[in-house]
Amino acid sequence: MSDLILTPNINGADDFYAELLAAHEGLDKAQSDALNARLVLVLANQIGDRAILTQAIQAAALKE
Amino acid sequence: MNKIFEVPLYAYERSPDQDASSPVRHKVIVIGAGPIGLAAAIDLAQQGIEVVVLDDNDKVSFGSRAVCYAKRPLEILDRLGCGQPMVDKGVEWNLGKVFFDDRQVYDFNLLPEGGHQRPAFINLQQYYFEEYLVNRVRELQEAGAPIEIRGRNKVEAIGTHPDHVKLEVETPEGSYTVEADWLIACDGAGSPVRSMLGLDFVGRVFEDNFLIADVIMDAGFPTERWFWFDPPFNRGQSALLHKQPDNVWRIDLQLGWDIDKEREKRPENVIPRLKAMLGEDVQFELEWVSIYTFQCRRMEKFRHGRVLFAGDAAHQVSPFGARGANSGLQDTDNLIWKLKLVMEGKAPESLLDSYDMERIHGADENILNSSRSTDFITPKSEMSRILRDAVLDLSEQYEFARPLVNSGRLSVPCTYDGSPLNSADALLDGPARTRPGSPCPDAPLDEGFLLPKLGDRFILLTIDADAPDLIEEDGIEVTRLALSVKDDPTLELKRRYLGDNDSAVYLIRPDQHVAARRPNYDENQFRHAIRRATGKE
Known part of the structure; x- marks a missing residue:
């Protein structure tokens, strides 16, 4: 079983973050929340692995 | 005084x-x-x-x-x-700490690369x-x-x-x-x-004000860069503490947009802010206070x-x-x-005109990076702030989030990719950091370092390669600097300029940027490269 990656893994982190902010530009809060929700689901599908998704949910909850 | x-x-x-x-x-x-x-x-x-x-x-x-x-x-x-x-x-400093709300979320070491005469920052x-x-x-x-x-x-x-x-x-x-x-x-x-x-x-105007204060104090703060996001002593804003010589500390406090600048600059208003940050019992003297706003343009x-x-x-x-x-x-x-x-x-x-082209490229890179830092430090929408705070919360427990924290991407020189003064890269699989357009990275030599030997004229740097000691092309003199990988026992010269090649010849401009490189000396090609680097081709 593989583990959730918790070390830096995004090439061009600043470019990614700028693109993420740009995607939210001009949206109101409700639209932004909806975009984030869709993004979470798209990324989850990309990951696919159920065990990794469980670890990701736990990591995001910041309960350790 | x-x-x-x-x-x-x-x-x-x-x-x-x-x-x-x-x-x-x-x-x-x-x-x-x-x-x-x-x-x-x-x-x-x-x-x-x-x-x-x-x-x-x-x-x-x-x-x-x-x-x-x-x-x-x-x-x-x-x-x-x-x-x-x-x-x-x-x-000189290499260590930094990042604080969020009332706690330190992580610290870092810039870990500057060895084999350079000069430090990463002072x-x-x-x-x-x-x-x-x-x-x-x-x-x-x-x-x-x-x-x-x-x-x-x-x-x-x-x-x-x-x-x-x-x-x-x-x-x-x-x-x-x-x-x-x-x-x-x-x-x-x-x-x-x-x-x-x-x-x-x-360009873009950022609606924000920063109070900068130079404070003289004999404080026990270490020589580190400390950056606070949303600290209790400056709610909703940021703060920076940085050491300068003579026991002078530079403090930057973000104030927001709707403020009375003249009022905020008065010592009776500045001192309580600094005490809230440094602690009530820290003795300090104000050397200089200013308020700035900024633009990226x-x-x-x-x-x-x-x-x-x-x-x-x-x-x-x-x-x-x-x-x-x-x-x-x-x-x-x-x-x-x-x-x-x-x-x-x-x-x-x-x-x-190549000054225009190359330095506009540099300016755009700097504007892009500093605008992104500003957007992280001063989120301009609620969602932008939520994402920023999420990055900071995650950064405390998980290393992966730390590269996303942006309190300033420190200045590195730009590579003039695509400059009309560059000749096509002819050093197969040569190190990317010394491709044409790059600023020459320093390297240790038996005696001293590489960069002082380049000086401020055109240089033909040969590493384990033959070439004439002087080339003159239409009024431009190019002097050879002959080196061998053996001149650098640490092998940085090889790593930075040869990669897997056994030899290399570099044409280096007076501003120590690479104009052309090849595995060996080729008179015709280098004469073209000299003409190109001086705007003649």
Whole structure:
């Protein structure tokens, strides 16, 4: 079983973050929340692995 | 208290130009005796070109202002004869801490790469930097170099002509007219030259104010960069603490947009803010307080005929990442050798257009990076803040989030990819960091370091390769520097310049950027490369 990656893994982190902010530009809060929700689901599908998704949910909850 | 920035360093003196019957024509006039103007003038004078610097003031910069100097600018200052005093006086730092709300979320070590003569960064008050530059001007003058600084000479009007520039200059003893073949405007973000010529300066205004305070204290804070996001002592805003020499600490407190600047600057309002940050019982003295707002913008072109803009006059960035003074020094480093060749008739005037192209590329890179830092530090929407705070919360437990934390991406020199002066890369699988357009990375040698051996002229660097000791191509002399990988027992020279190749030949410009590289010397190809690097192809 593989583990959730918790070390830096995004090439061009600043470019990614700028693109993420740009995607939210001009949206109101409700639209932004909806975009984030869709993004979470798209990324989850990309990951696919159920065990990794469980670890990701736990990591995001910041309960350790 | 008699601080260096309170003493006139280039007091007004009457110039013979003021009594001349017709306007005196100089080779180059630089407007502005700030760090960039002085660097430009020193570079010119070192190369024997006559230069006059005009400044409306007579003292170095008031307050610390630009405090962080990166390796590449220090290397440029070495070439100008001012690097050593900067490094001797400056404070080196590698450690930083990031705080969010009431806690430290992580700390970091910049872990600077070894095998360089100069450190990754030093902190130093701008007034020391300017003082060292003025000292260097005096040293050059004593050696007979054609350089002059005229204090309290304020340019009131500019006339541009195809082959010269005419200036009306106001002094304490009235005005006079003076001319120059070339004018370099280094008169800062508010550039009066730019306004007088009616030139544009467009970009993004950030609606924010920062209080900067230089505080003298014998505090036990370590020599580290501390950055706070949303701390209890400055709710909803940011704060920065950075050490400078002489027990002076630089503190930046974000204040937000709707404030009364004059009120916030008063000591009775500043001191309680600082006590909340430093602790009630810390003894300190205020040296300097200022409030700044900033913009990220640049001129559409840096060259306007015989007028060349450099430094903040040409481009302005937010302070996060120390990209102001650092990029200005890279401007003059790029400009002066080109101007010299054009003035000597050894290169076409169009070579100066590559200054525009290359340094606009640099300015855009700096504006992009500093805008992103600003967007992270000052989120401009609710979602932007939620994402920012999520990154900070995650960064406390997970290393992966730390590269996303952006309190300033520290200045690195730019590579002039796509510059018309570059020849196509002919060193197969050569290291990417030394591809044409790159600033030469330093490397340790048996005796000293690589960069001081490059100096400020065209160099043919051969590593385990044969080549003539001197090539002359249409007035341009190129001197060979012959090295072997054996000259560097640490093998950095090999790693940085050869990769898996057994040999390499580099054509290096006077500003120490790579113009061309090949595995071996090929006379025809290098003659083309020299022509290309001087705007002739």
